[in-house]
Amino acid sequence: MHEAKNTQRAVVRIGFDGRVHKTFRGPDAEKRFANEVRVLKYLERRNCPFVPRLLEYDPQTLKIVTTNCGSIVQHISDEKSQQLFEELERYGVRHDDPYPRNITYRPSDGQFCIIDFEFAEILDPDAEDLEQDEVAAPDATPIHYIQWSGCTDRGKVRPNNEDAFLAMLLDKHGIRYLGKTGESHVEDADFIFAVSDGMGGERSGEFASRIAISRITSLLPGKFFLSDLQFAAYSSTILGELFARIHHDMLELGRYDPACRNMGATLTLAWFRRGRVFFGHVGDSRLYYVPAEGAMEQLTMDHTHVGWLRRQGKINEREARYHPRKNVLSQALGAGHQYLKPQFGMVQCQPGDKFLLCTDGVIEGLWDRALEEMVRHPPSNDPDWNHAAHIVRAAVAECGRDNATAVLVGVR
Template sequence: MTPAAPSTPSATRPDLRWSGLSHRGKVRPNNEDAFLALAFDGREVHRLGKFGEASVATSDFVFAVGGGMGGAKTGEFASRITVEKITQLLPKSFHLAARGINNGFTDILLEVFDAIHRELMKLGYSYEECRGMGTTLTLGWLTPGWFYFGHIGDSRLYYLPRSGGITQLTHDHTHVGYLRRQGQITEREARSHPLRNALHQALGAGHQFIDPQFGAVACTPGDRFVLCSDGLVDGLWERQIEELIRTPTPTEAKLNPADRLVAASLENSGNDNTTALSLELIATSAPDQPEPAPAAHPKRKRAAAQSSR
């Protein structure tokens, strides 16, 4: 389930550009991935299109990618439930803040992850066909100067700072991901490891307890982020992701960033559902230093987010 149309740019000078695309791949009969783009300004929540531009000065933005699992149609159902729960729960938290009931970003994201997990587990207990149903989730919350994120599973969040380079901010919740973080295997070895798809953590999927990863990164104009499902990195090395975002060929540049990422991944692999969300903080002038970490909720008092749970 993906946004259906491009969004109309804000009347305020845009400083955020995004694009998203999800494809079922060349092998899978259906698409169990889903992505979401939302904007909210304290009064209304707007479902954003597959691509667009807007101003971070007037709204906060939430972007998410999930990869469902469970076989048949249940993985697709799980990712759809996840998208709908995010759409319902984050606005509720935002409106509570408007009434002076403030929670930190990490607390809000933890509530969202827990609520989705409980819903998927309840469905798994109640219906035989939903048993084992689950999803990964990588979610980013963009506010002026800061990008907060929550994550579970093996979908990913990459940070491409204006100064260059690419960094995976999220941890793959797999044994292979652990080995790579410890420096015991390389990116190439991880891709061919027999246990590369064995998840230790996911929402639902029969896991009684979850321990999502939470964090925050200060961001400035010119910085970029990529959220993606594991299918994208099946077909692209990290250096290729960076090249496609920063230095596309003239032919590649005719596509928006998400489209060119997915197209290149499908050309090289296509064995799995493939989803990408690309975000760019538009550099309209020399970047300023980021504001101090917020002290409570966005647009009002901000609560500093923990770097991890």
């Protein structure tokens, strides 16, 4: 680690992965540690974009780990500095030292940021208590069982399959890989499902999607032991750290191995935890939510210009499908992208709800209306309950130019 600061009050080191490690010491160290943790949690719940994200904290060692917000600015106008601290107050926090020494510049997205919150003040403590109550609110209807199926196919044209999918159970004993189909009681266990579409030519695309999937199994298990309140409050941080690590690993592989240069992957992940689904996403694979009552909803955004055009209502589904630049990604893991901003979210689920994760090979073969119909009304004569295979086979039959992968999950 590189030591960035060593004062009477704290030691700050930067890890090789870029994360910031801050250890409090000196007068009132415990109090300052607790306040910074409290303020950073509060700002994350309010989605403040220009402060560090709290990744880890240890009350025993008085150490926190945060995302890196860049270097201290050397030159910034008084007006800009004042505007930044005023903006912080609109998020409900007043900094005790509103001067440029606590302002950094993050080159990844061109953002000025504010750091060091050990003496900061939350302006409305009652609002903090209310937000925590909302995070901890119980689920309306308990979920008892989860059922899943997964399938991947290389299609009619591609010589190899660059897609991959994951079905995994996580409990106090560790992880357990799930089969292509199955059903399980959800008590005392989390379930994680993901799809990834690799890119990069030759075999590196196939390698990329498998890297994305394998990193999930190595980086997430320890998060099972977080309380429901902690997990809900930090889900975007947990998933953000996962996506950042995968992105970093792919860029490093591309830097040192010519065969992996420009290697990249999409990743769409759904984490089922006691009646809630926390998801993370980058690229143009998709997560659909098919409620027991109500219309199907695409929860994820396609990270393409064509996807943006469709979200703005400038083109329809048919125009998007046949657009010549539909597969040009604005964001992906690796693939030479220096700036990564994944999408994170959460939905509550009710008995009878279903979720479909799929790569673009499925989307190219089936219109949304056909997808919804197949999810809601799977074939009754499928003895293996592999309804995902039914969707993939239909997509390949209709198109088949790309690899196609689907994971279908139902709760009851």
